[in-house]
Amino acid sequence: MDNDIEQLKEKFPITDTDIELMSQAGKLLSDFIPEFIDLWYAWLTQQKEFSLFFGSNSSNLKRVQELQAKHWQSFFAANINDNYIKERRHIGEVHAYIGLPNDIYFAGMSIASQLLADELWNIKPMPANVGDIANSLTKHLFLDTYLVIDEITRIQNTRLSESHKAMMEMSTPVTPIWEGILLLPLLGILDSSRTQDIMNKSLSKIAEERTKVFILDISGVASVDTAVANQLIKITKATQLMGCNAIISGISPAIARTIIELGVNVGEIKTTSTLRDAFEIALKFINVTVSR
Amino acid sequence: MAEHNGVSMSQMNDRLFVIFQGDVVPETLSVLSTDLLEYIQTHRITLVIFDLSAIAVLDLTEFNALQSIACMIKLMGSEIIFTGFNPGIVAYLISVDADILDINIASGLDDIDRALKHLK
Numbered sequence: 001m002d003n004d005i006e007q008l009k010e011k012f013p014i015t016d017t018d019i020e021l022m023s024q025a026g027k028l029l030s031d032f033i034p035e036f037i038d039l040w041y042a043w044l045t046q047q048k049e050f051s052l053f054f055g056s057n058s059s060n061l062k063r064v065q066e067l068q069a070k071h072w073q074s075f076f077a078a079n080i081n082d083n084y085i086k087e088r089r090h091i092g093e094v095h096a097y098i099g100l101p102n103d104i105y106f107a108g109m110s111i112a113s114q115l116l117a118d119e120l121w122n123i124k125p126m127p128a129n130v131g132d133i134a135n136s137l138t139k140h141l142f143l144d145t146y147l148v149i150d151e152i153t154r155i156q157n158t159r160l161s162e163s164h165k166a167m168m169e170m171s172t173p174v175t176p177i178w179e180g181i182l183l184l185p186l187l188g189i190l191d192s193s194r195t196q197d198i199m200n201k202s203l204s205k206i207a208e209e210r211t212k213v214f215i216l217d218i219s220g221v222a223s224v225d226t227a228v229a230n231q232l233i234k235i236t237k238a239t240q241l242m243g244c245n246a247i248i249s250g251i252s253p254a255i256a257r258t259i260i261e262l263g264v265n266v267g268e269i270k271t272t273s274t275l276r277d278a279f280e281i282a283l284k285f286i287n288v289t290v291s292r
Numbered sequence: 293m294a295e296h297n298g299v300s301m302s303q304m305n306d307r308l309f310v311i312f313q314g315d316v317v318p319e320t321l322s323v324l325s326t327d328l329l330e331y332i333q334t335h336r337i338t339l340v341i342f343d344l345s346a347i348a349v350l351d352l353t354e355f356n357a358l359q360s361i362a363c364m365i366k367l368m369g370s371e372i373i374f375t376g377f378n379p380g381i382v383a384y385l386i387s388v389d390a391d392i393l394d395i396n397i398a399s400g401l402d403d404i405d406r407a408l409k410h411l412k
Contacts, residue, residue, distance in 0.1 A: 249369075253329030256364040272369030273333045281369075 019078045021136040026076025032119050049104045092151025174205040180212035180286045187220035195231040206242045213282040214239040219250025229264040236269050245285050249278035306338040313346045318357045325361045345376025352388050
């Protein structure tokens with residue numbers, strides 16, 4: 001972790017001199033912080049996001065303003081350690097949780113930077129190294145902004161991968177419809193990653209259920225090209241290797257024409273135009289007669 | 293089903309007889325395939341019989357077009373049997389190495405049931 005912090009400081013690049021300059025800035029601006037927070041919130045109240053996130057909840061606003069005073073104290077202390085990073089990441093976590101748009105956060109940081117720099121340059125008597133102080137301030141603001149945004153991105157990526165996982169789960173509903181008959185209705189667009197997932201799930205389910213017939217219904221597949229057709233054939237052949245009779249159902253006239261025109265060789269795989277026909281064949285395979 | 297030049301069709305139970313009369317033009321076959329496949333799906337046809345006994349001349353392109361339709365029909369889950377090849381056409385198809393191994397053939401309409409027992 002210490003190594004990570006050192007790398008981060010090196011990247012931005014924050015030196016020991018910058019940290020000393022930040023401490024100097026903290027002393028010069030300490031009296032200004034309460035006014036700075038008031039000015040910053042005066043700007044925020046003009047933004048449409050203010051009413052959206054604070055509404056008429058004045059106690060919440062007061063609590064956030066107090067937290068912000070503490071935040072700026074820690075900012076000027078510039079003690080970049082685990083706790084410092086954790087605090088910034090927590091801000092990102094809260095922003096991600098409430099769904100704060102990035103533009104208002106960046107705009108807010110820009111306003112904060114401008115207010116602090118204006119005050120710094122107007123201090124009388126002006127310190128000789130005011131330029132260096134302003135420069136260090138900017139570096140630290142960028143670091144803070146990065147830490148917050150990085151956390152938001154991390155949370156968004158986690159959410160995205162979780163929902164992708166859930167989608168993948170839902171998109172492969174391998175269901176036993178009769179003893180020994182497994183149905184997989186496919187919907188939407190097929191790509192290689194989805195095909196791999198379909199293959200894995202189907203094969204495990206076939207082994208688990210001791211399936212005799214596997215029906216792959218493609219009536220819901222948006223389009224079939226050479227790649228998709230070959231993937232379907234691959235799945236079917238794999239199920240056959242598991243000792244299962246495979247049927248591809250839902251072949252529409254358009255799909256039949258496409259497959260033949262593309263020259264895809266379906267070999268010995270049984271195909272039908274409707275799921276009903278496939279089910280009838282499947283019942284015959286397992287020697288089941290249904291009578292009215 | 294739409295009318296097609298030189299092709300007549302009749303359905304008996306779940307069997308569809310497609311009788312080709314005169315020349316088989318690939319363009320006609322392309323239009324025919326669309327209607328035929330939709331008809332098969334709508335009427336749940338399980339067996340399609342292509343009767344070529346009225347065809348005197350059939351080149352490789354025309355044969356390949358017919359075979360493509362046969363493959364499409366098979367993909368739709370129906371069986372397809374060709375019947376009525378005249379000896380001249382057969383001799384020509386063999387001489388040009390046409391791929392005839394995968395098609396089901398009956399010698400005449402009365403041979404359909406036998407061919408059905410030996411489907412490829």
